[in-house]
Amino acid sequence: MGETSPVGNDSTTLTAFSDEVFSDIRRADQRRWARAYLSGLLITPGNKSVRRLAHHVSSSPTAAQSLRQFVSTSPWGWDSVMSKLTRWAEGCKPASAWTIHRVVIPKSGERSVGVHRYFDPLASRTLNCQLGIGAFLSIGSVQVPVDWRLYLPAPWTEDTQLRRRARIPDTVQYRPLGGQMLDLVDTLTSRTARSSVPLVTDMSDTPEADSFVRGLSRRERGFVVGLPSYLRVWPAGDGAPPARVLISAGKFMAGARSVDSxxxxxxxxxxxSTRVRSGLVRLPGGRAAGPPDGPFRLFAEVTEDERPEQLWITNLTHRPLDEIMSLTTLRSSAADSIDTMKRDFGLGDFEGRSFPGWYHHMALVSSAYAYQQLAVSD
Incomplete structure (x- = not known):
């Protein structure tokens, strides 16, 4: 494949990492290209196009074509790579929490797999983009990406021509955002050594927040989840009305009496230090009109004029509020990691249009980021 450039002064460490994480890739030539792509992501400045990666890792005139074929069309399993990466990350240090966070990847045109019009609440505008959902392990102060889901709107799963063009597997069907996030939770539970750590995510702009919280509760998963203020709840603490009167989470929090420093x-x-208002609530049952879920603690940081800000809900009702509030900061930590992966590791630079290619690229970007943060930075 031509001469390959080392990464920094520790190519031996990179080789050992690559050998471990890519060990389930069956063919030796594919494992070599995996390491080359990984090296390129680590050392190529600026845009991480396949041509630029090839230029920085190989002297072969056909390197770009080989790298493009490896990431876009070669039949290797990204799931096994992410599983190996999860175990490698946990071997560096046990995870203290999990975080799930969305990533908006702007795209021009309509041919990239999963591309659609999406209103990004952070940018306050509608974008033409792919929407990814990342699962992160909190390893010390680092958020390590260990799995991904590409959100496919219904047209992408229902149109036979679109499916064939993007090489979407027959097993992949439309699932709402909350369902895909629960699938990530189930995958991490089956993979990780410490499956009892809490999950942190923000569903404050998602109508599926209540069903997602119920799904976590029924999995007996500890969680801290951001909620929309319009979500309906039942007061459940001392002094709650005897009749079950549904009110919005925002209204409940505005009237909550407990304020803690x-x-x-x-x-x-x-x-x-900050001030937090909180109270106990239950969520009404799902479609089957089953019993309410909970009790949960609803809480929010309050401003100087006593207005509640971002609403959160947790089933960790017996843990100190200081600890629960601290967990909410993982949301911004995951967002910072995604920004770094976009800027320095080519998260949004995949030029291919296929479903397998997107997952291959995300597995390789995740591996490069994890290696840089846990093996090189330390």
Whole structure:
């Protein structure tokens, strides 16, 4: 494949990492190209197009074509790579929490798999983009991506021509956002050594937040989840009305009497004090009109004029509020990791249009980021 450039001064460490994470890729030539792509992501400045990656890792005139074929069309399993990466990351240090976070990948045109019009609440505008859902392990102060799902709107799963063009497997069908996130939870539970750690995610802009919370509760998964203020809840604490009167989470929180001063601590050791209002609630049963779920603690940081800000819900009702509030900071940590992967590791630079190619690229980007953060930075 031509001469390959080393990464920094520790190519031996990179080789050992590559050998471990890509060990389930059956063919030796594919494993070599996996390491080359990984090396390219680590050392290529700027845009991580296949041509630029090839230029930085090989002197072969056919390297770009081989790399493109490896990531876009070669039949290797990305799931096994992500599973190996999960075990490698946990071998560096046990995870203290899981985080699920969405990533918006802007795209021009309509041919990239999964591309659709999506209103991004952070950008406050509608974008033509792919929407990815990432699962992260909190390893010390680092958020390590260990699995992904590409959100496919119904037209992409219902149109036979689109499916064939993007090489979407027959087993992949439309699933709402919350269902895909629960699938990530199930996958991590089956993979990780510490499956009892809490999950943190933000569903404050998602109508499926209540069904997602119920799904976590029925899996007996500890969680801290951001909620939309319009979600309906039943007051459940002391002084709650005897009749079950549904009210919005925002209205409940505005009237909650308990205000505590808490100390927030981030994973990297930063601390500050804030005031938090909280109270116990239950969620009404699902479509089967079953019994309510809970009790859960609904809580929010309050401003100086006593207005509640972002609403959160947790089933970790017996843990200190300082600890629960600190877990909410993982949302911004995951967002920062995604920004770094976009800027320095080519997260949004995949030029191919196929479903397998997207997952291959995300597995390789995740591997490069994990290696840089846990093997090189330490």
């Amino acid at each position: 808490v100390r927030v601590t981030t994973e990297d050791g930063r601390q500050w």
